[in-house]
Amino acid sequence: MHDLDETDLEILSMLAEDARRPFSEIGEAVDxxxxAVSDRVTRLQDAGIIEQFTIDVDRAQLRAGVPVLVQVALPAESVETVRERVRGSDGVEHVFVTAEGDVWFYARAEARNVRSWVAGLLSDVDVEGYAVTLVDDFEWTPSVEGLEFALTCVECGNTVDSEGETARIDGEIYHFCCPSCLDRFETRYRRLEEGA
Incomplete structure (x- = not known):
């Protein structure tokens, strides 16, 4: 695995602004x-740094709705259930899980049915409580500028640098800080596979 250079970071930044930007336009900006830009993007995808290209839909343009931020406090055993249920709900745009284990989400809901909509989402789940906040203004600005990218070795947890290795094992991409970590991981992986 090679370190990301300034050109990689600039390409990532431009794709974060507009994932449909033509590679030729990006190429002009990064010389x-x-x-060549296509090759770098493919390398970033193969390394697992770019996972997918998405769109940012302005739901206000598609249908009426009140923008709300919902904060749900719940026990640890309910977090995954609520996250999956909320993620699959129509109108929900962003889902977050806090360090405390609460689920927050941003959505657009019908003005007269916000409370019943949230109650329906959380029915049959052990919830400690929730709060609904009306959102006056919202801006989503993803950025990769100023961030340090560091891959972690799956074997020992050290940072992967230019001396590191990347391997595809059974279709999954793994990053290692050194060849010996790769060898240990592959040996253990094969041993587990044979025992299964």
């Missing part, structure tokens, strides 16, 4: 050809 590379379109195919």
């Amino acid at each position: 590379l050809s379109g195919p």
Whole structure:
């Protein structure tokens, strides 16, 4: 695995602003050809740094609704249930799990039915309480500028640098800080696979 350079970070930043931006346009900005940008993006995908390309839908343009931020306090055993239920709900745009184990989400709901909509989402789940806050203004600005990217070795937890290794094992990508960690991981992986 090679360290990300300034060009990689600039490409990531431009794709964060507009994932449909043509590689030729990005190439002009970073002084590379379109195919060279394509190669770098493919390498970033293969390394697991870029996982997917998404769109940011302004739901206000699609249907009426009141923007709300919902904070749900719940016991640890209910977090995954609530997160999956909320994630699959129509109108929910962003879901967060806090360090305290609460689930927060941003959504657009019908003005006259906000309380019943939230209660319906949380029915049959052990919930300690929730709060609904009306949102006056909302801005989502994803950025990769100023961030330090560091991959972690799956074997020992050290940071993967330019001396590191990347391997695809049974279709999954793994990063290692050194060849010996890769060897240990592969040996243990194969042993577990044979015992299964």
